[in-house]
Amino acid sequence: MKILIITPEIAPFAKVGGLADVTGALPKALEQLGHDVRLVCPLYGSIRRDENWKPQNKPLTVPTGNGMRYARVWERILPGSTVPAYFIEYDEFFARQEIYEGPWGWHSDNDRRFGFFSRAALEICFWMDWMPDVVHAHDWPTGLVPVMLNTVYAGTKLGNAASIITIHNIQHQGYCDRSIISFLGLPEWLFRADHVEAMGAVSMMKGGIFHATKVTTVSQTYAREIQEPIGGHGLNSILSFRSADLIGVLNGIDTSVWNPQHDKTLPAPYSAVNLGPKEESKKLLCERFGLRYDPKKAIMGVVSRLYEQKGLDLLRHAVPRLMERDDVQFVILGTGESELEYAFSEFHGRYQGRFGTWIGFDDERAHLIYAGADFFLMPSRFEPCGLGQLYAMAYGTIPIVRATGGLVDTVRQYRSEDGTGTGFLFDEPSSDALYKCILRALELWNGNPERLHNMRSRAMRQDFSWDSSANAYSNVYRWAVEARNGQGELGIG
Ligand code: ADP
Ligand code: GLC
Numbered sequence: 001m002k003i004l005i006i007t008p009e010i011a012p013f014a015k016v017g018g019l020a021d022v023t024g025a026l027p028k029a030l031e032q033l034g035h036d037v038r039l040v041c042p043l044y045g046s047i048r049r050d051e052n053w054k055p056q057n058k059p060l061t062v063p064t065g066n067g068m069r070y071a072r073v074w075e076r077i078l079p080g081s082t083v084p085a086y087f088i089e090y091d092e093f094f095a096r097q098e099i100y101e102g103p104w105g106w107h108s109d110n111d112r113r114f115g116f117f118s119r120a121a122l123e124i125c126f127w128m129d130w131m132p133d134v135v136h137a138h139d140w141p142t143g144l145v146p147v148m149l150n151t152v153y154a155g156t157k158l159g160n161a162a163s164i165i166t167i168h169n170i171q172h173q174g175y176c177d178r179s180i181i182s183f184l185g186l187p188e189w190l191f192r193a194d195h196v197e198a199m200g201a202v203s204m205m206k207g208g209i210f211h212a213t214k215v216t217t218v219s220q221t222y223a224r225e226i227q228e229p230i231g232g233h234g235l236n237s238i239l240s241f242r243s244a245d246l247i248g249v250l251n252g253i254d255t256s257v258w259n260p261q262h263d264k265t266l267p268a269p270y271s272a273v274n275l276g277p278k279e280e281s282k283k284l285l286c287e288r289f290g291l292r293y294d295p296k297k298a299i300m301g302v303v304s305r306l307y308e309q310k311g312l313d314l315l316r317h318a319v320p321r322l323m324e325r326d327d328v329q330f331v332i333l334g335t336g337e338s339e340l341e342y343a344f345s346e347f348h349g350r351y352q353g354r355f356g357t358w359i360g361f362d363d364e365r366a367h368l369i370y371a372g373a374d375f376f377l378m379p380s381r382f383e384p385c386g387l388g389q390l391y392a393m394a395y396g397t398i399p400i401v402r403a404t405g406g407l408v409d410t411v412r413q414y415r416s417e418d419g420t421g422t423g424f425l426f427d428e429p430s431s432d433a434l435y436k437c438i439l440r441a442l443e444l445w446n447g448n449p450e451r452l453h454n455m456r457s458r459a460m461r462q463d464f465s466w467d468s469s470a471n472a473y474s475n476v477y478r479w480a481v482e483a484r485n486g487q488g489e490l491g492i493g
Contacts (some may be wrong), residue, residue, distance in 0.1 A: 001477055003030060004132035004161075005039040006121040008070050008114060008141040009099060010085065011254075012363075013047050016099050017305055018251065018387040019138060019168045021050045022218070023032040025254035028081040028119075029470035035477075038130070040121040042113075043074055043087035046097040051089075052076055056162060060127050062086065062120045063152075065185035069215030071120055073127065080256055088120050111176030114141035114204070115184050122148055122158060131157050134477045136164045140174030143208030145185070150211050151187055162484035164476060165212040166249075167205070169384055170226050170341060171309060174204030198234070209238055215246045216473075218385035219406030223248030231382060247485075248472060250409060253394060258370075258393050260460075265367040272460035273394055275453065278371065288365065289331045289356025292349070297354075298445045299329045300438065301373025301397065303366045303388055306336030306344075311379035311402060316343045317431035318438065323351050331356045331373060333365050370395040374439050379426075379434045383407050387470030389423070390464045396456035399423035400441055402434075410464070414444065417449045422459040 009015055011024030027037045056073040072089040090095070093113040097291060100110060107113065118137075122145065125131055137145040146163035153159040178191050180202050191197045196207035209215055217223045225231030227240045239246060256262075260278070261269050267284050268277035279295065286293040290297075304310045312334070322328055332344045332355075341359045348357040358365055370376065376392035378401040385406030389399040401407040403425040414421035426437035444452050 001134060001474075001481070002036045002047065002130065002132045003004040003038070003134045003136060003477060004121075004125065005037065005136045005138075006031040006118065006142045006145055007039065007041050007138045008117070010039065010041045011257075012079070013087075014041060014044050014099060018385065021254065021387055022136060022251050024078070025252065025257075025466050026470065026473065027078060027083045027085075028254070028466050029252070029466035030473065031081050031083050033470055033474055035474070037083050038128075038132075039078070039083060039085040040124055041085060041087055042117050043089040043092040044097065044099060045095045046198065049074070049076075050122050051205065058127065060120060060123060062116065062123050063185055064116065064119070065182045069116070086124055088124075088376060090116070090120070093117070110141075111174065111180045111202070111204070112183055115144055118142050118144045119184055121145070122153060125158050132161050133481050134162050134164060135252060136166065136473075136477075137208060137212070138166050139168045140172055140203075140205040141206070143174055143204030143206070144186075144196075145208065146211035146213070146481070147207040148184075148191065151190065152185065160484065162213040162236040162477070162480035163211070164214050164480055165208040166383070167209075167215065167226065169309075170217075170231070170235055170239075171207070171382075173198075173233070173235065175201045177178045178202050178206070182323065202234075206235055206238060209235065209242060213245070213484050214476055215239075215242055216249050216476055217246070218251050219409045220248035220250070222382075222405040225382065225405060247476060249469055249476065250406065251387060252388065252469040253390045253391070253464045255394075255465050258394050260371055263367055263371065263441070265364045266371050270396070272396070272437070275456060278396055281368060282374070283372075285331060285368050286356075288368060289323060289358065290353065291329050291331065291356050292353040294329075297327055297329050298374045298442060299331060299372065300375045300377050301369040301392075302330070302332045302334065302377050303369050304334045304336075306334040306340040306377070308337075309381055309383070311381045311429060311434075312340055313430065314379045315377060316340065316435045318435040319347055319355070321435060322438060323354065325442070327446060328438075329354045329356075331358075331369055333358045333360075333362060333369055335359055335361055343425045351412075370397055373379065373397050374392035374445065375400050375438075376403070378407060379429075380404055380407065381429050383487075386410070393422060393459035393462060394464065396460045397453060397454070398459065399442065400434075400437055401425055402429060403427050414440070414455065419448075419454065422455065422462065
């Protein structure tokens with residue numbers, strides 16, 4: 001099958017969060033299954049280009065409401081595969097360093113940037129003279145892709161392609177002014193509640209959900225949660241309306257990147273049957289984060305965007321109580337809301353040698369935390385899938401997570417009766433519930449190291465590779481193509 005993946009992020013080139021990890025790994029797994037996969041992403045100013053990047057001579061013509069615009073395409077084969085990725089160079093929108101927000105906040109022209117990107121990404125099919133069977137869009141930035149396929153591309157060679165939109169996070173919906181419709185040269189009748197209109201504005205995500213042939217999200221529990229008022233962030237009714245076409249497919253992890261046996265950032269490799277050298281990572285972690293190394297103290301690690309979704313304010317309020325104990329230390333790596341950045345930096349100074357904070361985005365430090373910490377904290381308010389807990393388990397680091405979304409689907413509760421489980425879960429989104437959950441983990445740490453050891457190797461032996469998820473996506477693609485072929489050209493879906 002011919003599959004075009006359209007994404008605002010891709011690891012290792014342009015990453016804000018887990019979406020990049022997914023679009024960096026899924027194409028490789030799909031290629032292994034025999035699909036012809038191609039990918040499109042914007043060329044952001046922060047992307048470093050070496051000799052593997054090939055500028056293409058033929059300009060890409062992108063129609064807009066105001067005439068043609070011309071972009072340049074760069075080709076880069078995805079590392080570890082033969083999948084061609086096409087990066088769209090268009091300075092007005094993408095030359096700046098950041099993907100969504102700069103030092104002064106959210107880019108005010110994000111609607112135009114990603115609307116234009118969506119249109120350009122579809123135009124690439126004509127530019128290549130390669131028509132996909134399926135176009136796979138990701139999150140709100142590409143929400144208008146299915147809408148365009150059903151309108152401005154209906155009746156063209158491309159218009160028959162089935163479309164999938166994957167919801168990685170329903171909280172962000174790409175609300176914008178209705179002028180985006182004319183800017184992109186789309187028909188004005190789309191500004192209706194059963195197309196792209198929401199509360200007097202345009203919602204790119206809503207448009208994508210209405211118009212896609214099939215809708216996926218990144219775990220089964222999240223697929224249910226977003227159909228409820230609390231989880232749906234205003235789109236629950238339309239998701240329920242489309243529930244027959246909505247399916248949860250759990251993310252996998254790229255085991256060529258996230259694997260303690262071959263991870264170059266670690267001082268010593270280790271595995272489920274040889275966990276001893278994990279301690280070397282702990283020592284190095286202490287050095288890098290300014291902690292006093294003590295094998296008797298448990299290190300709790302965090303690698304996260306510091307936003308409300310991640311529930312780290314709950315941790316912030318639990319820390320002073322936890323710091324009264326002498327068996328626990330913390331390392332935090334993240335960027336985001338300044339209040340949380342400030343609070344965790346202040347802890348770094350207040351609890352010298354016991355609390356290490358690094359504000360910034362740093363891939364190497366992230367690997368070191370997954371490997372060197374003893375427990376990994378994700379007290380998320382909601383979590384569509386979560387990759388952090390999967391990486392932590394692959395590195396034998398026990399997750400402590402809130403029972404929500406993909407965390408429920410991937411972490412099994414520790415049972416003191418028989419020692420089974422792969423982590424610790426708590427329900428209520430409160431700092432007290434988190435605190436008590438951490439105490440349960442510390443009880444095991446202090447009371448039964450052998451059980452903990454077994455739990456680590458059990459967590460590591462699980463298979464979270466992309467194989468089964470890529471198979472599931474293959475089935476969704478087939479399902480979508482069949483549905484699309486059974487419909488009239490202008491039908492929604
Ligand atoms: P989300 O996509 O909501 O941020 P995930 O758990 O799915 O959450 O994925 C987060 C990804 O981003 C992981 O690969 C994690 O290691 C990475 N990450 C988050 N914050 C940082 C950071 N400050 N430095 C390095 N990597 C980070
Ligand atoms: C989103 C979600 C996260 C998920 C990731 C990749 O950013 O917040 O839970 O793992 O996308 O699908």
